[in-house]
Amino acid sequence: MDKKLLELYSDYLIASFSKITATGLSNVLDNSISHDKITRFLSKEIYDSKTLWKEVKSVVRDVEKPDGVIILDDTIQEKIYTDENDIISWHFDHCVGKSVKGINILSCLYHVDDVNIPVSFEVIKKTEIYLDKKTDKNKRKSKITKNEMLRDMVSTCSKNKILFKYVLADIWFSAKDNMKYIKNDLKKDFIFAIKKNRLISLKDKPTSKDFSTIESLNLEPKVAYKAYLKGIDFPVIIAKQVFKNKDESNGILYLVSSDIDLNYTELTTNYNKRWNVECYHKSIKSNCGLAKSPTRTVKTQNNHFFMSIYSFFKLEKFKIKTKINHFALKAKIYISALKNAFKELEILKNA
Numbered sequence: 001m002d003k004k005l006l007e008l009y010s011d012y013l014i015a016s017f018s019k020i021t022a023t024g025l026s027n028v029l030d031n032s033i034s035h036d037k038i039t040r041f042l043s044k045e046i047y048d049s050k051t052l053w054k055e056v057k058s059v060v061r062d063v064e065k066p067d068g069v070i071i072l073d074d075t076i077q078e079k080i081y082t083d084e085n086d087i088i089s090w091h092f093d094h095c096v097g098k099s100v101k102g103i104n105i106l107s108c109l110y111h112v113d114d115v116n117i118p119v120s121f122e123v124i125k126k127t128e129i130y131l132d133k134k135t136d137k138n139k140r141k142s143k144i145t146k147n148e149m150l151r152d153m154v155s156t157c158s159k160n161k162i163l164f165k166y167v168l169a170d171i172w173f174s175a176k177d178n179m180k181y182i183k184n185d186l187k188k189d190f191i192f193a194i195k196k197n198r199l200i201s202l203k204d205k206p207t208s209k210d211f212s213t214i215e216s217l218n219l220e221p222k223v224a225y226k227a228y229l230k231g232i233d234f235p236v237i238i239a240k241q242v243f244k245n246k247d248e249s250n251g252i253l254y255l256v257s258s259d260i261d262l263n264y265t266e267l268t269t270n271y272n273k274r275w276n277v278e279c280y281h282k283s284i285k286s287n288c289g290l291a292k293s294p295t296r297t298v299k300t301q302n303n304h305f306f307m308s309i310y311s312f313f314k315l316e317k318f319k320i321k322t323k324i325n326h327f328a329l330k331a332k333i334y335i336s337a338l339k340n341a342f343k344e345l346e347i348l349k350n351a
Contacts, residue, residue: 001051005041006310008033013289013311015333020292020304043299047306049120049153053160056117056313060110063320064163068112069273071168072150074124075281077291078102086298089126089140094172102291105305106146108153110162111276116316118280118309119162120153123302147175151182158186166191166259168274174198176231179258183234189259191271196254199230200238214238214254224264229256239264283326284308287315 012025022038076093079102084090091104108120126140150173157164167182167190174192182190196215202225203210211230219225219240227238237260241253255271262270284290288311293304315326324332 001045001047002041005033005038006055006307009038009041009307010311010314013307014287014315014330015337016289016292017334017337018292019294020289021294039300042295042303043297046299047303049122049156051306052121052309052313053119053156055310056119057160059313059317060117060119060162063112063115063117064110065112066163066165068110068162068164069166069168069270070119070154070157070162070164071109071111071274071277072106072153072173073109073170073274073277073281074104074106074146074172075285076100076102076104077285079291082294083296085301086125086127086140087123087301089124091124103301103305106149106153107277107280107309108157109277109280110157110164111273115320116276116280118313119160120156121306121309122149122153123305125298147173147178150178154182154186154188158188165189166257166270168192168271170274171195174256176229179229179232179236179256183258189257191255191257191259191267193271194229194254194256196252198254198256200227201230202227214240222264224262224267226260234258235260237262237267239267241268280312283315284312287326287330288312 008029009025012028013020016024022035022042025038026033026035076091078100079088082088084101087103088101090099090101092098093100104124106122106124107118110117110119124142124146126142128141128143129138130141132139150169154167167188169190169192171193174194179190179192182188194214197213199211200214200217201210201212202217206228219238221240221242224237224239226235229236236256236258239255241255243251243253245251255267257267288308290305290308293301295301295304315329318329319325322329
């Protein structure tokens with residue numbers, strides 16, 4: 001990788017407030033680097049998780065602690081005006097309850113203290129076309145599931161010897177295969193949110209008839225229960241968290257962990273760290289130009305998304321140094337640019 005162009009392109013993403021183009025970056029640099037060279041940089045090779053790890057590894061080593069956590073989640077960015085291909089496709093968005101056209105990125109975020117570092121990512125590629133019998137239309141799907149990708153990412157974190165105590169994920173990743181892999185194969189612990197219809201038993205040695213849905217057991221809030229999940233061969237703790245929604249209605253979230261020594265407060269405190277991945281998603285979209293590139297090929301699109309994630313990492317390093325969050329840093333850049341624009345305007349007015 002051309003490290004000079006990596007830094008210039010990611011700086012451009014952080015500094016820009018409009019569409020990102022190779023010509024735009026070339027113009028900012030007074031054409032000292034041609035737009036063709038920038039385009040070739042984005043087209044040369046696929047930048048992936050291995051590339052990302054090489055760039056972030058030294059900072060991870062500086063900040064990592066045994067009580068760090070690995071957070072996994074995906075996000076969808078709509079790109080309705082971009083031609084469909086292997087990565088610009090239709091994905092079901094749980095936030096809006098329907099399929100939307102865009103990109104779907106699964107990320108693995110390392111969180112410790114107040115630091116968040118992306119250590120792995122996967123742009124979902126729907127390379128297989130099949131006939132949907134319900135709609136009689138051709139649709140796309142990925143060769144591997146996001147749960148399989150999650151297990152690969154956690155395994156890579158373990159192989160890279162990142163210090164972490166828990167794997168955190170929401171309801172959509174609380175599959176029993178993920179739980180068994182993390183606990184039995186990697187010898188790590190997880191804290192997941194789970195659906196209210198999951199089958200559990202509060203008995204020590206349950207038989208198949210002893211399992212009931214979590215919801216039907218009417219668990220007391222703020223209590224950590226030792227239990228067994230259907231299909232899981234080790235004990236877990238289950239807890240019911242009650243909270244207020246924006247409309248003042250009560251919401252309920254069920255949490256499960258393989259660390260049976262946790263009490264309710266420790267369980268919820270650790271799971272609440274998962275919110276950092278939502279802040280990461282918001283920042284790569286708002287501050288790092290995730291959807292602002294008009295790139296057209298799968299390779300250049302993928303590499304632009306990589307650059308957005310790398311730009312987040314750079315903002316995080318700035319945050320560590322300055323103690324200023326990403327949005328405040330972006331606002332600071334905007335005010336500085338606006339001041340320079342006013343100065344340029346004064347020069348034009350007085351010419």
